[in-house]
Structures are given as structure tokens and as C-alpha cells.
Amino acid sequence: MIQTRGESASMSSTIEHAVRVETKREPLPPRERLQQVFDIQDLTAVYGSKPALKNLSMEVYKNLVTAVIGPSGCGKSTFIRCLNRMNDLVPSFCQTGTIRYHGQDIAAKDVDPVAVRRTIGMVFQRPNPFPKSIHDNVAWGLKVLGMKDNLAERVERALTQAALWDEVKDRLKASALSLSGGQQQRLCIARAIAVEPDVVLMDEPASALDPIATQKIEQLLHELKSEYSFVIVTHNMQQAARVADMTAFFSISRGEEGERWGELIEYDETEKIFTAPSDKRTEDYVTGRFG
Amino acid sequence: MSAAELSALQRPSDRLRRRQAVNRGMELLAWLAAAAAVAILGVVVSSVAKRGASELNLDLLTKAPVPFAIGSVKQGLVNAFTGSLVIVGLATAMTLPVGILVAIYVNEFAPRRIRNGLGLVIDVLAGIPAIVVGIFVFGLVVLGHGQSALAGSFALAVLMLPFVARATIEVLALVPDSLREAALGLGAPRWRTTLGIVLPQTVGGIVTGGVLAVARVAGETAPLLFTSSVGVSNGADWNPLHALQTVPVAIFELSESDNTGDHARAWAAAFVLLMFILLTSLSARWLANRSRRKLARGVR
Numbered sequence: 157m158i159q160t161r162g163e164s165a166s167m168s169s170t171i172e173h174a175v176r177v178e179t180k181r182e183p184l185p186p187r188e189r190l191q192q193v194f195d196i197q198d199l200t201a202v203y204g205s206k207p208a209l210k211n212l213s214m215e216v217y218k219n220l221v222t223a224v225i226g227p228s229g230c231g232k233s234t235f236i237r238c239l240n241r242m243n244d245l246v247p248s249f250c251q252t253g254t255i256r257y258h259g260q261d262i263a264a265k266d267v268d269p270v271a272v273r274r275t276i277g278m279v280f281q282r283p284n285p286f287p288k289s290i291h292d293n294v295a296w297g298l299k300v301l302g303m304k305d306n307l308a309e310r311v312e313r314a315l316t317q318a319a320l321w322d323e324v325k326d327r328l329k330a331s332a333l334s335l336s337g338g339q340q341q342r343l344c345i346a347r348a349i350a351v352e353p354d355v356v357l358m359d360e361p362a363s364a365l366d367p368i369a370t371q372k373i374e375q376l377l378h379e380l381k382s383e384y385s386f387v388i389v390t391h392n393m394q395q396a397a398r399v400a401d402m403t404a405f406f407s408i409s410r411g412e413e414g415e416r417w418g419e420l421i422e423y424d425e426t427e428k429i430f431t432a433p434s435d436k437r438t439e440d441y442v443t444g445r446f447g
Numbered sequence: 448m449s450a451a452e453l454s455a456l457q458r459p460s461d462r463l464r465r466r467q468a469v470n471r472g473m474e475l476l477a478w479l480a481a482a483a484a485v486a487i488l489g490v491v492v493s494s495v496a497k498r499g500a501s502e503l504n505l506d507l508l509t510k511a512p513v514p515f516a517i518g519s520v521k522q523g524l525v526n527a528f529t530g531s532l533v534i535v536g537l538a539t540a541m542t543l544p545v546g547i548l549v550a551i552y553v554n555e556f557a558p559r560r561i562r563n564g565l566g567l568v569i570d571v572l573a574g575i576p577a578i579v580v581g582i583f584v585f586g587l588v589v590l591g592h593g594q595s596a597l598a599g600s601f602a603l604a605v606l607m608l609p610f611v612a613r614a615t616i617e618v619l620a621l622v623p624d625s626l627r628e629a630a631l632g633l634g635a636p637r638w639r640t641t642l643g644i645v646l647p648q649t650v651g652g653i654v655t656g657g658v659l660a661v662a663r664v665a666g667e668t669a670p671l672l673f674t675s676s677v678g679v680s681n682g683a684d685w686n687p688l689h690a691l692q693t694v695p696v697a698i699f700e701l702s703e704s705d706n707t708g709d710h711a712r713a714w715a716a717a718f719v720l721l722m723f724i725l726l727t728s729l730s731a732r733w734l735a736n737r738s739r740r741k742l743a744r745g746v747r
Contacts, residue, residue, distance in 0.1 A: 240632070242631070245627075245628070245631070247558070270634055270635070270636050271634070273631060273633070273634040278628075280625060280632070284626060284629045285629075286626065286630070286644055287647075296633075296643060297634070300634075300636075300639050347629075348633065
């Protein structure tokens, strides 16, 4: 990468400054005292003959926001789609290794992916509300999963938790597609948390949104993490610095024959990743000197 | 760029002139071909209407045919119109659920290899000549049970199936995967996702496919000659267990008659059939546009 010294120095100092301001937070308790949600060992994921991720091992902790950052093509999305068996929908996909969720290996073949997705919800990159009314978007999942008691109450609670209730309470019968992009994404979050999952996976949930809508969603994560555990993939390092307690940095490795795959480089408390990373590649990435 | 070069650009070369001439020639040929297609349709409709004009009245739809009529007796083809309604209606009722289920299996559940294989089977089925289907149903049902409207509608249902299935597969494929993922990500089983989220998006397209299939088989004659043509009643008969007269078979039989009134009635019946097919095609188009607009609103 061609870059002058002056540019790189000023860029990194700006980022470090921003990060220092934004990561002021309570220190996490030591990791032994955190409760594990996922214990992932030697996860390798392959599409057809192309490896997407190799030998990934990490733990995800309860009631924290765990961010996954890294350049495009490093397997971030593949990784979180492994956590709720979403990759099962891709015909050529295949994975090895174990993903223990509260001790049970959910990557095993005899585990029902529908049951996995029932407790591990997902919010996608692009808002994808059902072409139904706002109310029905939240209620559909509840009905399908048999949570039909106090339906109106459950819908209201989910929309309130997603900070959308005040904006939509007078037009619950209106089409969800009449909402703005940011409102649609909060509706998708409401839909995901209405069915009371244990973990919510978010695949770049704010990448299609403007800064104000993004801020609202980040605020949500802060408020909701006492009830849920979040794993969030993001392209935006400032976002990771703002919302995440733990951050995993993925990068692309290249083999001798030019093949590329994603790899976990470093996984630590967010503050450490952004201020004192132990790997040179992490430091280069978070200071904008990767390439 | 110099002035000399500019003026060279403005003066077309021989090569450019030739290209322009070829272009104009091809445009003209394409226009003529399109005009010929429209003209053929116009000639068919107008000549059918002209020859049937004398018999084109309400009696055609409400009065029964009178065999060996002497003098000017008011008669029509009520048996053919009710028979066609019964047979095409039953065929639609038989083919819609099967066609939709086939399409759902192909697009939502089948592994890729089976999907391609079934797609080929559907296309081959669409290419089977109607008379072959007629003989098949004749051997399967009519030999042993005799002719009936039910046998006729079964033959038409076989002809309609590939059209309904193909149309449904196409609209299912238009539903974005992000909607399926959204539903599955909530922990919904696949069948609930298909029924609750995917299928409601495709209703317009399925109706379009159904209506086009109806238009396609409403004029089928050959399979009905084998399955529902012998010993038909002259009055309006709605019983699907009887052999019923149908519009295309009536046209065929009247055209063989030596009575000029019968010929005019055949033309008039043909005109009604043409109008029916035209109207169903138009309504299918309207429905398809409507559902496409709805889907476009749904996809972001």
C-alpha cells in the first residue's frame, strides 16, 4: 500500500482519539467469571471447494455485545450464519468443528436447525420486513411459535424494546413497507426479540442506514444486552468501538496457491483491541493501515 | 480535432450509408412481421364474426339444439356451453392444487438436481400433443367406465398441469430469498415459511397461470372427442358423470353438417369461444401486472 508517513500518522491519531473517547466504559469482569453462550472449536466452513473460514476457536459470553470486524471476504457473515445454522440453506455449504451452545453442539447433524433458530435469532443486513402490516410482522413469528397468549401485549413490548412503539402505535395496521429504512430495521429487531430468543445475531444491521438510524440501533443494543446476548458483524470500526464489549478481528489469509480464507486473528476486550492490540495485523486494521 | 476531421465526421462514408440502409431494411422486415401477426388475428376474428353473425344472439347461449329441424326453429347450443363450463371448471379444480404443490416442491424443497429434472419433465409434458393425452385418458378411464365429463376434465387437467406448474415456479422464484431468511431466522419451520410468507406473495401470478391454462384448453377438441362426445344430451346438463357436449366438439360436429344454419351456428360458437379466450387472456395480463407491481413494492 502506498501511503505517505504524514497521512498515516494523522489518520491513526484521529482514530485512536475517537476510540479513546468512545470506549470509556466499566471494565469487564475476568473472563472465567463470564458465562459462556457459545464455545466454538476448530470451526472450518467451506462453500463448494472454497474455504470461507478456517480453524476458528472462540467463546461468546452472555449478556455482552460481541463484535466481529474485519475486511470484506474475511468470513464474518459466514461465521455468524454458522451460529444459527442459516448456512444450511446454501446447498454447497459444509462445515466442520464444534459450536457448543450452552454445552450442546448445534453444528451436529442430528440437531434440528429450526429449533436452533428458535433460540438464536437473526437480524439481516438489509431490512427485510414481511409485506404485511406492522403488527403482523411482529405477530407472525409469535403465532407460528405458539406464543399466542397476550399477543397485543407481546407485540407492544417488542416494539417498545426496539424503540419503535411511539412512532407506529397509531398505525399498526399500516404496511411495514411504508416505514423508513431505519424504522424497518428496528421493526426487524422487534420481530426478532418478540419471540424471546436467547441470542440475537446481527449481520451488519446498520450498513444500509443513515447515521441517526444507526445511532438509534446502537442505543438499542446498550439497552437490550441485559436481556439478550448479541453478536454483531460490522464493517464500521467506530461502531464496534461504541457498542461492543468484546471484539473479534478476522482477516484474510492467503495460501501458497493463491487460495484465500478467513481467519480469527485476535479476540479480546474491545478497548484492548482498539488501543493495545497484541497482533500487528489487528493494529494495522484498526488504525487504517491494512492492505 | 481539426476542422477537416470534423467535417469528415459529418459527411457519411459509403460504409456508414450501407449500414444505415441495412438497419432500415431490418426494421421494416420486423415491422412487417409484427403487422402480419396482428392482421392474421384481425382476419380470423372478423371472418368468424361475419360468418356467424346470423346466429350470434342470445338464443345461441340459451336454447337447445334441435336435430333434423324443419323450417326456421329457434335453436342454440346451450348444451355445449354448459358442458364446456363444467368440464373446464372441473379441470381447473383438479389441476390448480396439484400444479401449485408441484411448483412448491420444485422451487422450495427439491435439491438442485431433482429441481432441474422436474423442470424438464414439466416442459416435456407441456409439449405432449392433446390427442395423445386424449388417447391416454381414453385407455385409462373411458375403456371400462365409459365417457363422462369427468374423464374429459381429467384429460384437460393433464394438459393444464404444466402451464400452472411452470407459471407458479416462475413467480415463486421471484420472491426474494431475504423474506424466506427472515421467516426461517425466527425459527419458523419451512412449510410455515412457504405457506405464510412466500405463497401469499405469488397469488396473482398463480391466478394468471391458471387463467392462461384455461384459455389454452377451452378450445381443445381432440381429447374431448375421446372422452366426452358420445350420447350427449341436447338440453343443459350439469352432471359431470354424463358425457357432456362441449363448444369445440359442437363446432366440429356442426361443421360436418349439410345444413347451412348449422354452419352459421358453428361460426357463431367459434366467435364466442374466441371472445372467451381473448377476455381470459386479457384478465390474466391485468392480474399479472397487478401482482408484479405488488411484488416490486415488496422488494427493496
